[in-house]
Amino acid sequence: MAQPTTRNYYKVLGITQKTSKAEVKKRYRELARKYHPDTNSGSKSAEDKFKIISEAYEVISDAKKRKEYDRQRSYQQKSPRRPKGQPDWNAPPGGFGREAGGNQQRYEEPFAQEPEPVDPDMPTCGFDLQFMVDIPLPLAALGGTIPYSYEKYVQCQECEGTGIQGDGECQECKGKQLIVRPVTLDVKIPPGVVDQYTLSFKKEGGEGRNGGPPGDLLLKVCIQSHPKFKRVKNDIIHEVTISSKLAQEGGPLEVETLNATTIVQVEEETLVGEELRISGEGAVINRGKKRGDLIIKFNIEED
Numbered sequence: 001m002a003q004p005t006t007r008n009y010y011k012v013l014g015i016t017q018k019t020s021k022a023e024v025k026k027r028y029r030e031l032a033r034k035y036h037p038d039t040n041s042g043s044k045s046a047e048d049k050f051k052i053i054s055e056a057y058e059v060i061s062d063a064k065k066r067k068e069y070d071r072q073r074s075y076q077q078k079s080p081r082r083p084k085g086q087p088d089w090n091a092p093p094g095g096f097g098r099e100a101g102g103n104q105q106r107y108e109e110p111f112a113q114e115p116e117p118v119d120p121d122m123p124t125c126g127f128d129l130q131f132m133v134d135i136p137l138p139l140a141a142l143g144g145t146i147p148y149s150y151e152k153y154v155q156c157q158e159c160e161g162t163g164i165q166g167d168g169e170c171q172e173c174k175g176k177q178l179i180v181r182p183v184t185l186d187v188k189i190p191p192g193v194v195d196q197y198t199l200s201f202k203k204e205g206g207e208g209r210n211g212g213p214p215g216d217l218l219l220k221v222c223i224q225s226h227p228k229f230k231r232v233k234n235d236i237i238h239e240v241t242i243s244s245k246l247a248q249e250g251g252p253l254e255v256e257t258l259n260a261t262t263i264v265q266v267e268e269e270t271l272v273g274e275e276l277r278i279s280g281e282g283a284v285i286n287r288g289k290k291r292g293d294l295i296i297k298f299n300i301e302e303d
């Protein structure tokens with residue numbers, strides 16, 4: 001047996017780890033009959049296939065050998081890991097994809113640069129996916145959850161991730177075991193997150209192959225500009241235009257805050273550019289309980 005652990009014997013036999021012993025035997029007999037050298041008039045490829053099938057059956061049908069085989073396979077699934085750390089944003093594997101206007105990001109040719117594993121039956125990690133996500137300013141300032149839709153590789157349901165159906169490759173996934181599907185994830189935005197920050201969601205990337213672990217989802221935060229609010233560190237600046245009468249005489253004024261409205265008192269003889277600070281109504285500081293301020297900056301209408 002040459003390199004017994006790199007070949008997926010389950011896939012070779014078109015079975016899963018749950019297939020019963022009787023079924024395995026039946027399956028082997030079918031395949032052996034099909035590829036037996038005697039019935040293939042010396043075809044080299046049939047002979048090779050026959051050898052591989054026999055090799056697979058020899059292991060899978062023997063409880064002791066099978067146990068050792070499964071153990072080695074599970075060991076392999078844990079070992080090949082990709083390097084950790086900050087992703088290289090300059091050369092992302094699939095590139096950032098983003099369409100203008102909201103969270104409808106998609107990528108083109110997401111798996112174009114998919115590396116072929118040395119042995120197609122080896123367990124391989126899923127892909128890390130990197131996207132940019134547009135976040136409204138108030139959500140970034142206060143935190144919250146938004147649904148994020150993207151596409152990723154998931155296990156093919158038709159063949160249960162074996163890539164094989166009946167005697168041939170699975171029609172649904174074309175033998176790739178995986179298939180691209182849209183998914184939606186509830187993404188938690190940490191309160192006070194800053195622009196260009198990368199959020200990492202473990203195991204929400206592409207599914208691994210042959211039982212390999214899934215990749216991660218990395219979302220780079222792009223805080224959208226807001227028609228009313230501007231963020232300066234943890235403070236929120238809100239420019240408000242008032243009438244010259246209110247500026248002169250003073251009085252109550254309703255203003256918008258990040259998530260509600262409040263009444264402020266405009267002082268008598270307020271000048272253009274004067275500011276009013278509302279303590280604790282700004283962005284959350286460092287994901288904690290403290291918040292910056294909301295600064296109301298007055299504009300005055302011309303008479």
Ligand SMILES: [Zn+2]
Binds near residue numbers: 174175
């Ligand atoms: Zn399939």
